[in-house]
Amino acid sequence: MQIKESSKVYDVIIVGSGAGGGMATKVLSEAGLKVAVVEAGPFYDPANPEQSTQLKWPYESPRRGANTRRAFGDFDALYGGWDIKGEPYTVAEGTEFNWFRARMLGGRTNHWGRISLRFSQRDFKHKDIDGLGENWPIGYEDVKPYYDKVDKLIGLFGSKENLENEPDGFFLPPPKPRLHELFYIKGARKSNIPVIPSRMSMVTKKINDDRGVCFYCGQCNRSCQVYADFSSGSCLIFPAQKNGGQIDMYVNAMVREVLTDEEGRATGVSYINKEDRKEYSLKGKVVVLAASACSSARILLNSKSKQHPNGLGNSSDVVGRYLHDSTGASRAAFIPELMNRDVSYNEDGVGGMHVYTPWWGDHSKLDFARGYHIEVWGGMGMPGYGFGFNPNDLNRFFGEKIGGYGEHLRDDVKKYYGSVLGMSGRGEAIARKDNYCEIDPSVVDEWGIPVLRFNYKWSDQEIKQTKHMQDTFEEIIHNMGGIALGDKPGAANNYGLTKPGEIIHEVGTTRMGNDPKTSVVNKFQQLHEADNVFIVDAGPFVSQADKNPTWTILALSWRTSDYIVQQLKAQNI
Amino acid sequence: MDRRESLKSIVLGSLAGSFALSCKGELEEQELAVIADGATVYGRTAEEKAIDEQLYAEQFFNEHEMDTLRVLCALILPANSEFGSATDAGSPDFIEFMAKDYPAFQQRLRGGLMWLDHESNIRFEKEFKFLEELNQKQLLDGIAYYDYDTPSSKRPFEVNFFSLVRNLTLTGYFTSEMGIKDLGYKGNTPNVWDGVPQEVLDKHGVSYEKEWLAKCIDQSKRADLAQWDDEGNLLT
Numbered sequence: 001m002q003i004k005e006s007s008k009v010y011d012v013i014i015v016g017s018g019a020g021g022g023m024a025t026k027v028l029s030e031a032g033l034k035v036a037v038v039e040a041g042p043f044y045d046p047a048n049p050e051q052s053t054q055l056k057w058p059y060e061s062p063r064r065g066a067n068t069r070r071a072f073g074d075f076d077a078l079y080g081g082w083d084i085k086g087e088p089y090t091v092a093e094g095t096e097f098n099w100f101r102a103r104m105l106g107g108r109t110n111h112w113g114r115i116s117l118r119f120s121q122r123d124f125k126h127k128d129i130d131g132l133g134e135n136w137p138i139g140y141e142d143v144k145p146y147y148d149k150v151d152k153l154i155g156l157f158g159s160k161e162n163l164e165n166e167p168d169g170f171f172l173p174p175p176k177p178r179l180h181e182l183f184y185i186k187g188a189r190k191s192n193i194p195v196i197p198s199r200m201s202m203v204t205k206k207i208n209d210d211r212g213v214c215f216y217c218g219q220c221n222r223s224c225q226v227y228a229d230f231s232s233g234s235c236l237i238f239p240a241q242k243n244g245g246q247i248d249m250y251v252n253a254m255v256r257e258v259l260t261d262e263e264g265r266a267t268g269v270s271y272i273n274k275e276d277r278k279e280y281s282l283k284g285k286v287v288v289l290a291a292s293a294c295s296s297a298r299i300l301l302n303s304k305s306k307q308h309p310n311g312l313g314n315s316s317d318v319v320g321r322y323l324h325d326s327t328g329a330s331r332a333a334f335i336p337e338l339m340n341r342d343v344s345y346n347e348d349g350v351g352g353m354h355v356y357t358p359w360w361g362d363h364s365k366l367d368f369a370r371g372y373h374i375e376v377w378g379g380m381g382m383p384g385y386g387f388g389f390n391p392n393d394l395n396r397f398f399g400e401k402i403g404g405y406g407e408h409l410r411d412d413v414k415k416y417y418g419s420v421l422g423m424s425g426r427g428e429a430i431a432r433k434d435n436y437c438e439i440d441p442s443v444v445d446e447w448g449i450p451v452l453r454f455n456y457k458w459s460d461q462e463i464k465q466t467k468h469m470q471d472t473f474e475e476i477i478h479n480m481g482g483i484a485l486g487d488k489p490g491a492a493n494n495y496g497l498t499k500p501g502e503i504i505h506e507v508g509t510t511r512m513g514n515d516p517k518t519s520v521v522n523k524f525q526q527l528h529e530a531d532n533v534f535i536v537d538a539g540p541f542v543s544q545a546d547k548n549p550t551w552t553i554l555a556l557s558w559r560t561s562d563y564i565v566q567q568l569k570a571q572n573i
Numbered sequence: 574m575d576r577r578e579s580l581k582s583i584v585l586g587s588l589a590g591s592f593a594l595s596c597k598g599e600l601e602e603q604e605l606a607v608i609a610d611g612a613t614v615y616g617r618t619a620e621e622k623a624i625d626e627q628l629y630a631e632q633f634f635n636e637h638e639m640d641t642l643r644v645l646c647a648l649i650l651p652a653n654s655e656f657g658s659a660t661d662a663g664s665p666d667f668i669e670f671m672a673k674d675y676p677a678f679q680q681r682l683r684g685g686l687m688w689l690d691h692e693s694n695i696r697f698e699k700e701f702k703f704l705e706e707l708n709q710k711q712l713l714d715g716i717a718y719y720d721y722d723t724p725s726s727k728r729p730f731e732v733n734f735f736s737l738v739r740n741l742t743l744t745g746y747f748t749s750e751m752g753i754k755d756l757g758y759k760g761n762t763p764n765v766w767d768g769v770p771q772e773v774l775d776k777h778g779v780s781y782e783k784e785w786l787a788k789c790i791d792q793s794k795r796a797d798l799a800q801w802d803d804e805g806n807l808l809t
Contacts, residue, residue, distance in 0.1 A: 053616035055761060058748035061626060062670045065748070068672075069621060079618065152801070159788040159807065173790035174767035182779040197788055200685040204790045205799050205809075213795055215763035253580075257608045277681070342773045343757035347768045382761050383753060388743030390736075396721045403651045403718040403736065409743060414756065 003270060004280045010036045010248070011563065013269055013284035015255045015299065018107025018258075019550050020536035020557040021202050021290030022232030023150075027561035028288075029245025029514050033568070036246060037237070038271055038368050040254045040291070041079055041103030044110065046223035053077060054222040058384050066385035071100070073384065076230075077110040077478035079103050085477040086446030095132045095195040097323075097437075097454035098501035101296060105251060106233030107292070108504065109550070110223040113352050115375070116156040117547035118147050118555075120165045126543055130355055130369050132461075135544040137514045137523040140167065146555035154230050154554070155207040157350075158199035166358045167195075172200060172205045174354065175216070178347050180378035180421045181355045182460045183335055187480030188374075193472070201230035202350045203550075210239045218381070220351025229351070247512050250282070253534055256449050257303040257312075258533060264307030266533045272447040286532045286573060289510075290557070293539040294323070294437050297509035298452050301439045311439075313510070313527040314528040318520050321436040322508040324544055326374065327427035328498035329466045329489070330341060331473035335393050338378075345392055347379055359427075361468075368464035371546045372427025374472070376457035380418040388413050397483060399423060420485070423476065425469035428546045431508045437501070456500040466497040510539035525560040532573045536560050622774060633679065634728045637702075638686050642738075644669055644702045645689075649742045656755045664745030678737070685734030692731075697745060767794050 003098045011033035014021050021037065029035045046052055058064045061074040071081030080102040091097050102108040121140040127133055144167070144322040158171035174197035177185065185195045202214045202224075212226025220229040227234040241247055252274040259267045259281060268283040289296040301311035313320055352375075359371030382411035392412035395402050440453035470488060477484045489496030513519025516528035525540045527533040536557035538549045545552075567573045617625065634642065642665040650659035666755055672678045689712070693701040697708050704712070716735040725736070746752040768789075774780055797809045 050614060051616050054765075057753070057761060059750055062667070063674050064667065064745070066671070066674070070626065074615065076684065077616075149804075151805075155799070157790070168805055170801045171807070172799055173807065174788060175766050176781065176786065176789045177774060178781070179769045182769070182781070183777075187653060187777065197785075205795050206797060207799050217763065218757045219761075232620040282765045322641060333731070337777055341760065342748070342770075342776060345770050345773065346759040346762070346764050347766070348760035348764075351602065363807075380758065380760075382694060382758060383747045383756065385744055385748065389740040391739075391743055393721060401718055402721050403739070405713055405739065406719050407651060407653055408652070409650055409739075413743065417756065537611075 003427065004278060006282055008283070010282065010284040011284045012036070012288055012567070013282055013289045014290055015269060016040075016107065016290035016292065016295070016537065017105050017237060017291060018102065018232050018292065018537070019109050019553045020538075021288070022236035023108070023554050023557035024288050024536050024561045025245070025247060026240040027558055028564065029240045029247050030243055031079035031561075031565040032246075033565070034246045034474055035248070038269065038282070039105050040274075041105065041252065041277050041338060042103040043249070043251045044077075044079070044106055044233060044323070045060075045228070045238070045339045045385060046077065046231065047225045050272070052218050052222070054225050055217060058382065064385040071223065072111065074386075075219070077107065078107045078220050081086045082383065087451075088443065088445060089451050090440045090443055092453055092455040093320050095455045095457050096499050097400055097456040098505045099290065099452070099454065099506070100501065101295065105237070105249070105539050106223075106231045109232040110231060110548060111199045111221040111448050113375075113548065114202055114220055114350070115356075115548045116158075116201040116230075116551040117182050117373075117545075118167045119143070119547055121168055121541065121543045122165055126370065129456065130333075130363070132369050133512070134511075134518075137512055142523075143552070143555050143559065146559045149558060150551060150554045154201055155203040155211070156199055156201040156230075156237055156551075157197070157204045159197045161460065163194075163196075163358060168197075171199070172203065172207070175204060175545060176292050176348055177354045179341075179355065180335070180338060180347055180418070181376055183230040183338065183482075184421065184423075184476070185355060185474045185480070188357055190416050191472075191475050193357055193358050193374075193476065194355050195355050196454065198327060198353050198356050199244065200350065200352060203228045204304070204350075209237065210242070214350060216346075216349055216350030218351050223341055225335050237416060253280075254447050254449070255291065255299055256447070258289075260305050260307055260312065262307070264305070274447070274450070277447075281481040286534065288560075289474060289535045289539075289566070290535065290537045292537050293507050293509045293541070294452060296535055296537055296539045297437055298439070298449075298512065302450055308529065310535065313520050313529045313533065315529060316517050316520065318511065318518060320431050320438050320452075320509050322431040322511050322542075323435050323454075324431045324508050325500050325506040325507060325543050326544065326546075326548075327429050327458075327465055328424060328503040329469045329496040330422055330424040331470065331477070331488075331496075332420055332422040332485045333480065334397065334485055335419055335421055335475040335480055335482040336397070337481055338421070341418040343380060343417070346515045348382070353377060366468065367460045368427035368468060369430060370465065372425040372465060372469055373546050374469075375424045375426060376421065377424070378418070378421035390424075392416070393514065394419070415537065419481070421482065423441040423473050425466070425473070426461070426503060426505075426546065427465050427469070428490050428544055430459065431511070431543055437509060454501075458500065460499060463494050463497060467491075467497040468549075470495050477532055506543035507538035507544045507549055510535050512540040513542065524563040525556060526563070534560050534564060628670060628673045631673055632669070634669050634683070637700075638683065639665060639669065641686050641689065641700075641702045643660060644709070644747070645738055647744045648706075648713060648744050649739050654731040659742045659746040661747045662751040664742045665744035668738070668741045675679055679726075681734060685731065685738065686735065688731055765793050765795070
């Protein structure tokens, strides 16, 4: 086969355009470097009326937003999902993993929950406290300046709370709580469980001229057409282009491997152009992988050469290992006091919760490691597919008949509209060597690229943590005067613990460390075994905290990008 | 007024109100320019458009089945003095679309409609759609209610069939323009969230704490560029 080579040599080739790739694109291009961004999906701009789903009504979709075609429904911005046609992955017998992938410019940032939490000093050095997992080779003091810069560049709302494990930042003011959130605050406080304003990356106040200000449609998962929420394309890549960055965008370009020379250093990447189904190569002085933790691991494992027979950066056999996702569990409650809502006002608010509970536990009294935060949901949302299903099941709490037909169904739906509140726990799992992804030798995708096989099992730590979530949910529900819905998940189903991968916080596959025998990248996210290859997605995460990973991906990507600029200037790489 | 125009006026209306105290006009302009350009498509990729078109081109239910669905949907949610029935709001067409979009529904729905006619023929010697409303209701009374504690897998087929039709009928209705108006949902439009109205707080016996409110956005300053001191205290 003839691989088509481009004669142009880029300073940096960035693989992937999500949080990590977007930030690298911005910082590196604004430093004057010639950058190629290689994205496996199409171009996407939420301001493009052809692509925007924001402010659409459910009846504009013939399936009323059902998720038969898009994983999170017709109006969700994301292209990709749990299953991508022609791009399978496999799971080893007796283990489970669900892998969510984006295929679009901006990646998963186009629809994520925007929960933007900093890791604390404890999060970076948790092994010192409980002996589990591994410490990061860096601490909060290394990342803090970058968290600060990310806050100011991208914008997030929140409040200064002076909590040791929830470092404060440069916040925009948060929105006021909604009605059901006031009930949650009351219920949680009765059990001395803290509740504070959410910390999420929607712009509640003007932050710069590139970005609009939130107009409270509650649809951040549809990606904002005035760029009032953080999406990588609209907030990093487009502004970088506007600022005159030399950025060549390769979309629908699926990277197969990193190409290396006789010394084992990267010379570029090869990719499949999905439009003409041909293989191409791009030359670059530096390669930055930002394809997502598992996709970057896959690229490294598929980058085999004489110098790197076990895959690039993998003589340690660590690539793909220490994969971990957040734990997750949920419970919903019926709050009789929230029946018969006054519908005279619009309470869409921002997309997602206005308040949340950061981890508060005291491990001297607990039988599991690490913690979780609690997210709250409910309210008088816009109807979509599924609205009105089992319209009067809640009648059972009043001894009334369930089902029926006729005019009373109208009343039932209205009576219960907005009376159900839910809680979701999102916790920290322990990174383990034996939870990993590897290349499945017997399967390739439609681009001819060997696919990943996952091996992942939860341990007692995660299961016990989830039991604690469920007990906590019930306590709060009771405090709110609510009635927990459904049966309480028990030991037989791991207390409702989600399957690995389902929370879409998978991290750890190319972990950071000082020792090349036990880690893949150094503290600047630079491959130990090829000094011009960097990883700026969540692969380098040593542990994942009970925090959503995005804000840390952004801070570390910026830090690594600064390091790349400095190393190029010093002619070290 | 087309949707684009009406959206524009809503934006103008709500923001003009909220910005009465702010002398900066910039922000409104910016939001308007983009939103007013919104087209009536719902953001499909080429592949998704092709799927929708293909599904629209197919017909799953035959005319008799569609007639029966129309009767059924209107019985499930009839018109009242203010609003039309679920059939008026388009639930039967929505069910037809879902049957094609989610083929697992096909056998359950089609088999259920056959069951309905069969039962109707036995009891009243007519197909369901030709029955007097009184007889239609007599028949539905036997399948429209269920015991919550019996798992659906243990309930009779016809009860599950009716539950499915009821669910789709109601979703079809409450996601229609008419149903949203009936429900009274006020969102999906640019606005400025400034908390729960006092009378609603009072009605539910809750209130905002002063300390909490002090942290929240002062919406009259949302157009002022954010600036902080070195400690992260917002100055603007």
